[in-house]
Amino acid sequence: MSMRTLSFKDKTLIGIIVVLAALYPVITNSYMKFVLITGVVNAILVVGMHFIFGLTGQLHLAMSAFWGVGSYAFALSITKMGWPFWPAVGFAAVLVGLLGLLLGFPTLRLKGFYLAITTIGFGEIVRLILLNWSPVTGGVFGIAGIPRPTIGPLRFGSNTSFYYLILVMLGLLTLAARMIEHSKYGAALRAVHDDELAAEAVGLNTTMLKVLAFVLCGIYAGIGGAMYASLMQYISPEVYTLERSQMLAMMLVIGGMGSLPGAIMGSVLLTFLPEVLRFLQQWYLAVYGAIVIVIIVYRPTGLWGAWEMLVQRLSAAFGRRGNTHGTA
Amino acid sequence: MALLEVKNVTMQFGGLTAIDNLSTQVEKGEIHAVIGPNGAGKTTLINVLTGIYPATSGEVHFDGVRIDGLRPYDRVKLGMARTFQNLRVFPSLSVRENVTVAQFCRTTSNVVSNVFRTSAVRREEAKVRERVDEALEFVGLLDKADWRSKSLPYGQQRLLEIARALATEPKLLLLDEPGAGMTPQETQELGVLIRRIRDRGITVLLVDHKMRLIMTVSDVVTVVNFGKKIAEDTPEVVQKDPEVIRAYLGERGLRT
Numbered sequence: 001m002s003m004r005t006l007s008f009k010d011k012t013l014i015g016i017i018v019v020l021a022a023l024y025p026v027i028t029n030s031y032m033k034f035v036l037i038t039g040v041v042n043a044i045l046v047v048g049m050h051f052i053f054g055l056t057g058q059l060h061l062a063m064s065a066f067w068g069v070g071s072y073a074f075a076l077s078i079t080k081m082g083w084p085f086w087p088a089v090g091f092a093a094v095l096v097g098l099l100g101l102l103l104g105f106p107t108l109r110l111k112g113f114y115l116a117i118t119t120i121g122f123g124e125i126v127r128l129i130l131l132n133w134s135p136v137t138g139g140v141f142g143i144a145g146i147p148r149p150t151i152g153p154l155r156f157g158s159n160t161s162f163y164y165l166i167l168v169m170l171g172l173l174t175l176a177a178r179m180i181e182h183s184k185y186g187a188a189l190r191a192v193h194d195d196e197l198a199a200e201a202v203g204l205n206t207t208m209l210k211v212l213a214f215v216l217c218g219i220y221a222g223i224g225g226a227m228y229a230s231l232m233q234y235i236s237p238e239v240y241t242l243e244r245s246q247m248l249a250m251m252l253v254i255g256g257m258g259s260l261p262g263a264i265m266g267s268v269l270l271t272f273l274p275e276v277l278r279f280l281q282q283w284y285l286a287v288y289g290a291i292v293i294v295i296i297v298y299r300p301t302g303l304w305g306a307w308e309m310l311v312q313r314l315s316a317a318f319g320r321r322g323n324t325h326g327t328a
Numbered sequence: 329m330a331l332l333e334v335k336n337v338t339m340q341f342g343g344l345t346a347i348d349n350l351s352t353q354v355e356k357g358e359i360h361a362v363i364g365p366n367g368a369g370k371t372t373l374i375n376v377l378t379g380i381y382p383a384t385s386g387e388v389h390f391d392g393v394r395i396d397g398l399r400p401y402d403r404v405k406l407g408m409a410r411t412f413q414n415l416r417v418f419p420s421l422s423v424r425e426n427v428t429v430a431q432f433c434r435t436t437s438n439v440v441s442n443v444f445r446t447s448a449v450r451r452e453e454a455k456v457r458e459r460v461d462e463a464l465e466f467v468g469l470l471d472k473a474d475w476r477s478k479s480l481p482y483g484q485q486r487l488l489e490i491a492r493a494l495a496t497e498p499k500l501l502l503l504d505e506p507g508a509g510m511t512p513q514e515t516q517e518l519g520v521l522i523r524r525i526r527d528r529g530i531t532v533l534l535v536d537h538k539m540r541l542i543m544t545v546s547d548v549v550t551v552v553n554f555g556k557k558i559a560e561d562t563p564e565v566v567q568k569d570p571e572v573i574r575a576y577l578g579e580r581g582l583r584t
Binding site for chain 2: 176179180183184185187188190191193194195197198199200201202203204205206212216258
C-alpha cells in the first residue's frame, strides 16, 4: 500500500503511534511515564470496544469483566500452571473471546439500556467471582509475581522496554482493527448499527455479526488484560469494577464514537486527565466531570471530530485541499 | 411450478386479523401486483413473506423450499429481496457501501483472511465492486456512488433501495410501495425500471397504490381487502370486477 492510498484516518493513526513513541523520552517524571504506559494498555481495550460499541453500536458495560478475566487467565496460567509468556497471552485472548460468545448469544435480543443493564450485571458477577473464589483467584489478596514479557533472549523487564513493546502491540492490533473496519465486515457492522431490520432484509445475519463483534472485543480485552497484569506484576479484584467499564466507554465517546484514531486519543487523554488535575485535590472529580460534560455537549464527534475540523481549517487556510473524506 | 406459493396464510396481531387465510402463487418471470385499500394487509403480507413477522398459520414455499420459519437473512440467501415502504437506507454508509453490504451474503471470505487481505479476499472484493457498480449503473446512481446516502433526494433513495435489493442477486424482488412520494415523472420511470428488472429474469412482486403504475406494468393483479383475497386476474379483468370496485369506491361506485 503506497502513501497515496492512505486515508486521512490512516495517516492520523500512524501519526498517533509516532507521537506516542516520541512522547515517552520527553516525559521526565517517572510516574507520568507509567501513566502513559497505562494509557496505551487502555487504548488496546478501547480499540476492542470500538468493535462492539463504536461500530455495532451496542452499549457494552462489561468491559471490566472481559479485561479482568483476561488478566486472571493470563496470571494463573503463568503462575500456577507454569506456562510460557506468549501462550499465556494467547490463552487469555481465546478465553475472553469465548466469554464474548457466552455473553453475546443470550443478550442479542436486548438493545440499548436493556443490554447495558445486563452487561453491568454480568460485570458484577465476574467481579464477585474474582473476589470470592479465593482458592483459584486468591480472593482479595489477588495474584503476585506476574512476570514481564520475554521474546527469546529479549527481556522487557524495564518500564521503557515494556512501553515500546506494548506500543508495537497497539500498532499491530489497531492495524488489524483497521483492516476489519475497511473490509466487508466493517460496513456490515455499521449497517447493523444503523438499522437492524433493514440489515436482515439485505441478507446480513445480525446475530452472527453481533456475536462476532463481542468475540473480537473479547480477544482485544484478553490481550489488554494480560498485558495489564504483566505491567502491574500484581493483580487484585478491586480494579475490575463497573467504574472502569464506564471509564473505558467514556474514552471511546470522548475520542469520537466509531473512529479508531479517536479511540486511542480518548484513551490516552482520559488516562492522563485525572493525573493532570490531581493538584485540585478534593475538587478534581468535579472538574474532571465538568470537562467530560463540556466535551460531550460541545464536541459530540469527540476529539477525532475536533482534529478533523482543525486539519480541514488549516489546510483551507494554506490553500491546500485536505483529503478528509474518510468513511463516517 | 410457481416461484412463490402462499398457502392459507393467516397473520393475527392479538384480536386483529391482518391477513385472513390468503393463498396465491407468483409465477416465475411475471410482474405480480398486490393492491388493496389502506389497511388491507399488503405491507403485512410482504413482512410475512420476507420473515419479519412469523405467520400465525399457513405455509410459504419459495423455489421449492418451505420458507416460513426461516429468518429474513436466510430467505435473502435463497433469493428473495425487498425494499421498504418507509425508506430504510443505512444513513452512516455511503451510496456504494449501502449496496456493498447487500453483497455480503454472496461472499465467503472469513474475518482472519480479511485482516490479512489475502489475494482471495482481494479477488472477492474486486468481484463485489463490479457487481455493486453494475447494480448502481442499472438504477442510474453510479455517478453518485460516493455520496452520503441520506443526502440523495427522496426518489433516488428509493432507487438506492432497489439497487441494494438487486445486489443480493435475487430471484424474486418484493417492492413495497416503490412509487410512494414520487412525482408522476419519476413514477413513469419507475414503471420502466420494474420492467427492465423483470427482463433480467427477476420475478417482481409489487405492492402499490398508484393505479396507473399497477395497471401498466403488471401481468397479474391480486386484490386484497381486510386481509382477504377478493380478486386475482389480469389488470383488465380486475379493473372491471364489481367486488374490486365496491372495495375501492363503495356501493355507489357500482351504479355509475
